[in-house]
Structures are given as C-alpha cells and as structure tokens.
Amino acid sequence: MRMNRKAALAAGASMGVAFVVACSDSATGPDKASDLGKVNLAAAGSPATATPVPSEFRVCKDGNTSGMFVVSTTPAGAGYGSNHTALSTVTIQPGTCVVVAEDDAPSGSGSNVTVEESPATNLTGVAGVRVSTTSGISTIANPTNPFTDFINSIHGVRLTFTNEAVSSGCTFTQGYYKNHESYVQQILGPNGTLNIGTLASPFLLTAAQIDANLETPPKKGDAFYILTHQLITAELNILGGGSAPAAVQQAIADANALLADQVITAAERDQAIALSAILDDYNNGLTGPGHCG
Secondary structure (H helix, E strand, O other): OOOOOOOOOOOOOOOEEEOOOOOHHHHOOOOOHHHHOOOOOOOOOOEEOOOOOOOEEEEEEEEOOOEEEEEEEEEEEOOOOOOOEEOOEEEEOOOOEEEEEEOOOOOOEEEEEEEEEOOOOOEEEEEEEEEEOOOEEEEOOOOOOOEEEEEOOOEEEEEEEEEOOOOOOOEOOHHHHHOOHHHHHHHHOOOOOEEEEOOOOEEEEOHHHHHHHHHOOOHHHOHHHHHHHHHHHHHHHHHOOOOOOHHHHHHHHHHHHHOOOOOOOHHHHHHHHHHHHHHHHHHOOOOOOOEOO
C-alpha cells in the first residue's frame, strides 16, 4: 500500500540612460519638493526604504553579500536644485537601501545620476522603478550596470542590485535556497537543471521548480517532501562548492534511488526519514564543512 499519492517534484514551473530634463508634466506637477508633502528631504547617505520618492535616487541591495557603489551626478537643464547632494562612493549591505543622490530642483532642472557597482562581483541582476508626481510608479526596463537616470522634485528613482556569492565550501539550509532563487539559478547556470532520481529514471528541476518544491510543506509528515527538501538542498550545497563526507554522498545516492519512481511507499517511509536526517545534519552544518552562517 502506498503511503502517499504519486507526487511530481516539478511543482511549478555600457549604460542605460533615461534623461528626462524637459519635464512635460510641469504644468500639473509641483515646482518644489515641499509641495510633495515631504517634511524633510533625505540627504545623500541617509538610510531609506525601497519605496521610490521624488527628488531621491535610492539604491537597494539584495542577495547575500554587500556591494560598493560609485556615484556621480551632472546638472541637467537649468541646473541643480538648492538641495542637491550626492555621495561619491558607498558600501551597501544586503537588505538595506541608501539615498545616494538628492535634488529638489523644479521642472526643467535637476540631476543626471550615474550609479555603478564596482566591482560587480557575483552580480545576478539589476531592477528598478521610477516615480513621478504626475504618473506614479513605473518599472525600468532592463536597467544595466552602470545606469544613469534623472531626478528632481517631480521624479525619483530606486535601483536594486542583487549579488549572490557562491559558498566557499560551507552549506546552506533549505530555507536559504527557498528565499534565494536567483542564487539557485546561478548555481545551475542560465539553462541549468538539477537532476534527481537515477540515471535510468532521472527527472530535471529548474530553479523555479526547485523553489516550488521547497515552498511545499510536508503535510502530515509527508516523507516524499521531507526527503526531497533535504536532498535538493544537499545537492545544491555540493554544486555550490560544499564538500560532502562519504556518509552524505551515500545518503544522496540512496535517496535518489528511493525517489526513482517519484513515490515514497509506506514500506519506504522509515528509510526516507532516516536519509533525510543525515542530509539535514549536513545542510545545517552539524556534519561536513559547516554552515555558511
């Protein structure tokens, strides 16, 4: 008798320039930052949220490593506003945002701001949005590194840089990979997949499918997901540079053999739980090279 219904693992599937000096929305937009309802302008260097704000160029950092950014500004149109400030360089930690330039110039004036991450080590992506007091928030299409855009009292920008450093021999848990799909994609490569099962009966998982599997909770102690969560995590740790003791390598081989038909039967449950425990210890750093922290 089967303990679980057959479950499929695949559960889911140089410079960008935007100079906007000639602000056509000046007829309806404010001519100074105070009209925006801002009590105090955030000067360059101030910590910030990811929400874009007119007059500010915000840079946010995502991923698992900090980044150093070089910032430069040039006056646009009639020139800088009275509260123009800008950084020259700044290091931004993961999960934080910083105002790198600010300019409260009225329509037709402002700053062209160039931001470059240098060195762009393990940079996996740049995303951005613009905000306008007249048209709201819009997505920047394919921003590059470096990237140049315009700010004044009517316009603001927020860029997010994602850097995922490959582990240096240590291991991550399933929770880390579940929340860092871009790092999983980096490990697998642009068109890469993770092979689960046996050579005779393999099935391939993309980064999106891995994320979908890890996001699926093992309801009522479902041994299929308990085992696949730890197996996928262990295989990613090894692909990312983590060394694995012989006992862990054997557990991976046994788990792949057990999952060859993508089913864990009632008779196989105890073995699946025992193998997942070995892999869980490895992924958490209790055995092997240790956790990345």
